[in-house]
Structure formats: structure tokens, C-alpha cells
Amino acid sequence: MRGEPGQADPAGAGCRADREELSRKLRLTALALGCATNKELCARFATVNPNTAFTAQNAYKWVGGKATPRLSSVYEDWARVLGEDLTASFVAAASFKEFAAAVQERHPLPEAALARLERDRVEGRAVPLDPATPAPEPRTQPLWQSNHLLCGGYLAMSYAWSRAETGNLILGRMEVEARPDGGLDASYTEKLFGRLVPMMGQVSGDGRAAQAVLRCSFSGRLYFLALQVPSPPANLVGGILVGSALHDPNARALAGRMLLVRDRSVGQLSGGLGYLPPDPARLDGEIARLGYADTPERQAASQALIDFLDRAPEVPMHQDVPQEAVLELAIAFDRLEVAAAPPVRIVTSR
Structure with missing residues (x-):
């Protein structure tokens, strides 16, 4: 990746x-x-x-x-x-x-x-191709787990692993959705080599932490993602991504912090994809596309995101995600106002 x-x-x-x-x-x-x-x-x-x-x-x-x-x-x-x-x-x-x-x-x-x-x-019928495979029986009580707080769309950000993009952020898209059996599926997409590169896998957790092993369809490599399950409203999720750089002669094994900011916009996920300089103003523009209102607090939160991703670990041999730091960031985003949805324009033809 x-x-x-x-x-x-x-x-x-x-x-x-x-x-x-x-x-x-x-x-x-x-x-x-x-x-x-x-x-x-x-x-x-x-x-x-x-x-x-x-x-x-x-x-x-x-x-x-x-x-x-x-x-x-x-x-x-x-x-x-x-x-x-x-x-x-x-x-x-x-x-x-x-x-x-x-x-x-x-x-x-x-x-x-x-x-x-x-x-x-x-x-009004949708006949399955394989009637011998029964559909999951409906539950009288829907299965809900604390991990389901992760469900939704996010703008994912971390520092790029490519040597050619050293010092730049890379913005991706994360989607987490619940399966009928109560489990979670995750899909993460980056824009590399002029094309979308998707990675997919299942998420498991114990209510406090969640992990996913994502398989890259472009390279076949596996990437491990460890996340901290947030508290409601779960606007920000912090974690560590472990894998190897795609564009690297030595296929270095790497680990780096990743932050997921929930998309609150109306419609499909609107956050951009690709590389971005660690400029608070540029990143704030991407956060604005996620539906958060234009306030001084939002601009400060954008700067805090960059500071967090760039912060050296307390123990040099370990790349960790301090829970207190994630909580501080999460509170900052929970306090942000969600921008009002634009009025719906009805266009008629004659």
C-alpha cells in the first residue's frame, strides 16, 4: 500500500x-x-x-x-x-x-x-441464484455490539510511506458496515498509481479495541489495522496501520498512525483521495467537505490532527496511539457543529 x-x-x-x-x-x-x-x-x-x-x-x-x-x-x-x-x-x-x-x-x-x-x-421478487443456500434467518432481536459504533464512512489520513512523498499526508476512504450476522466488514481505498486501490477485510473486536486484516486487491499484500473503539458519537477513530510500502525496492515493513474522521455530509462520502501537504488550511478544506461547520474550533482541530500524526512515540521502539491523546482529539471533533445541508434544488424540464 x-x-x-x-x-x-x-x-x-x-x-x-x-x-x-x-x-x-x-x-x-x-x-x-x-x-x-x-x-x-x-x-x-x-x-x-x-x-x-x-x-x-x-x-x-x-x-x-x-x-x-x-x-x-x-x-x-x-x-x-x-x-x-x-x-x-x-x-x-x-x-x-x-x-x-x-x-x-x-x-x-x-x-x-x-x-x-x-x-x-x-x-416484487428477487430470486436468489442458488435456492439451495438459505438466507440467514431474521433475528427477533437485532444483534448489536459496541463495535457497531464504527459503522459509517470516514476520511482516513496518515503519513505517506512512499519515499517520493515523504513528509506528505495520504488521504484515503474507509467504509465500515455491519453484516447480517452482526460482524463488521471494512473497505479502505487509496488513490495510487493513478487508480483506486481497494483493500477489504473483516473487523473483529472486544468492545474496546477493534482489529482488521485488509487484503490489497492491487498487490495481494495484507495490512493490519488496530483501532480504538470510540464512544458515541464516534466522530474520530485512532489506530495504527502495519504493512509494507508498495513503491519501494526493499518492500520495507512499516507502521504508522492513522486517524479516521467520520463523514457527516449528506450523500456519498465526499472527502478527497490522494496526497496532501501537512498544511492545516488544506486539511481544513477536506474536513469542511465532510460536513463540519466552518468555525475556529474546526480549524484548530485540523491542526491537532497533523500534530498528532507527526508526534514521535514516547518509546522510540514502539509506535503507539496514546488513548488520552485520541480522546482529546475525539472530544474536539465531537464539539464541532455539523453544517446545515444545502437546500434541495428541484429541476423541471419542459
């Missing part, structure tokens, strides 16, 4: 209509490719990208209409599975009718299959 310099995901969590549209597209793709189960469809995605995010767990959610992908790489893999002349943006943004027409041009697809998908849509 953390390489040399250099598109936001085409879909976020998605509304119900978006989830249903995605489900129909995936089931149509499975029919066109002759895949009878989610496992077979995952295998087709893996043939074009061994590190694809289209895993069995995600396939269950996406094909079942329960969620939409958060990573643009999913649509890139999808386009390659269907045909090299298709683009990720088309797969993500096309209507079902447009998508079906494009698939029919490239793969044999019986009209009866399209009719069945249309009938399912009218009747």
Missing part, C-alpha cells in the same frame, strides 16, 4: 430501486453466462481478476438486492466478464433495458429468460 501518486465509485449503498435494478442485471448476467449459482458467477469474475471484490459474501447481498457495490473495481470486472468492449460506467449507469440489449448482442439469451426477470420485477 502507499505508493506513488495518482474516480469515485459509481454506486454507493444505493436506494431500494437501485438495489433491485442491480439484482436484475446480475441475474441476467448469470443467465447469459450459464451460471446457476452465486459460486459459479463469482468464479467467472475471478477469471478476469483473481482479487475481485465479487466474493460469495458480497454476491449474496448484491444478487439478493440487499446492497450495491461501493467499489468501482466491481463494475470494471463485470464489464470484462461480459465483453472487453463494454465499460464499467455503462454497466453501472445503464438502465436494465439498455443493459439487457447490450448483453443480448454479445451472449445468447432466450426471450423467456428476459420475460421471467420482468415478471419477477412486477411481482
Whole structure:
């Protein structure tokens, strides 16, 4: 991770209509490719990208209409599975009718299959590819854990590991979401080499600390993230990231502090990605995009973030995250006001 310099995901969590549209597209793709189960469809995605995010767990959610992908790489893999002349943006943004027409041009697809998908849509059904795999039974009492305070979107910041970017911050995007079984999934994305580099894994914890092992789809390397579970409202999370630099002739083993600032903006995560000089004014601009109101306290908090990341550990042989320092920063962000959402503009055409 953390390489040399250099598109936001085409879909976020998605509304119900978006989830249903995605489900129909995936089931149509499975029919066109002759895949009878989610496992077979995952295998087709893996043939074009061994590190694809289209895993069995995600396939269950996406094909079942329960969620939409958060990573643009999913649509890139999808386009390659269907045909090299298709683009990720088309797969993500096309209507079902447009998508079906494009698939029919490239793969044999019986009209009866399209009719069945249309009938399912009218009747409001999302039929799983593999009916032999039962969905998790609904809980009478939803499982909640203190670790669920971590759920949400964050702007992640740390000092870059690349020798070419020494002294600069690197800003990434962290998403944490709960699974149906109560566990947590994490996805962390940086912009390196002119492209988005995602890392994904599961989060485990004991209520006070949380850990995740993230696998980088770009390199296949593993990165360990140790976090301190915050108290409500959990606007700031502190931790340590351990791994190795991507752009380094010796693949140095490194560890560094990381801070996560919760996104309070309306809509998809709006924080920037890439390298940034440790300039409080520049960083304050990124914090503003997260939905925090413009106040002197916010500007002071931005300076405190840089000071914390740059602070040398008390014991030189250990890179630690003092709980008191994280708490002090968290309180500073909890005191910040959230900016009012801009008025919704309704545009009509005639």
C-alpha cells in the first residue's frame, strides 16, 4: 500500500430501486453466462481478476438486492466478464433495458429468460441464484455490539510511506458496515498509481479495541489495522496501520498512525483521495467537505490532527496511539457543529 501518486465509485449503498435494478442485471448476467449459482458467477469474475471484490459474501447481498457495490473495481470486472468492449460506467449507469440489449448482442439469451426477470420485477421478487443456500434467518432481536459504533464512512489520513512523498499526508476512504450476522466488514481505498486501490477485510473486536486484516486487491499484500473503539458519537477513530510500502525496492515493513474522521455530509462520502501537504488550511478544506461547520474550533482541530500524526512515540521502539491523546482529539471533533445541508434544488424540464 502507499505508493506513488495518482474516480469515485459509481454506486454507493444505493436506494431500494437501485438495489433491485442491480439484482436484475446480475441475474441476467448469470443467465447469459450459464451460471446457476452465486459460486459459479463469482468464479467467472475471478477469471478476469483473481482479487475481485465479487466474493460469495458480497454476491449474496448484491444478487439478493440487499446492497450495491461501493467499489468501482466491481463494475470494471463485470464489464470484462461480459465483453472487453463494454465499460464499467455503462454497466453501472445503464438502465436494465439498455443493459439487457447490450448483453443480448454479445451472449445468447432466450426471450423467456428476459420475460421471467420482468415478471419477477412486477411481482416484487428477487430470486436468489442458488435456492439451495438459505438466507440467514431474521433475528427477533437485532444483534448489536459496541463495535457497531464504527459503522459509517470516514476520511482516513496518515503519513505517506512512499519515499517520493515523504513528509506528505495520504488521504484515503474507509467504509465500515455491519453484516447480517452482526460482524463488521471494512473497505479502505487509496488513490495510487493513478487508480483506486481497494483493500477489504473483516473487523473483529472486544468492545474496546477493534482489529482488521485488509487484503490489497492491487498487490495481494495484507495490512493490519488496530483501532480504538470510540464512544458515541464516534466522530474520530485512532489506530495504527502495519504493512509494507508498495513503491519501494526493499518492500520495507512499516507502521504508522492513522486517524479516521467520520463523514457527516449528506450523500456519498465526499472527502478527497490522494496526497496532501501537512498544511492545516488544506486539511481544513477536506474536513469542511465532510460536513463540519466552518468555525475556529474546526480549524484548530485540523491542526491537532497533523500534530498528532507527526508526534514521535514516547518509546522510540514502539509506535503507539496514546488513548488520552485520541480522546482529546475525539472530544474536539465531537464539539464541532455539523453544517446545515444545502437546500434541495428541484429541476423541471419542459
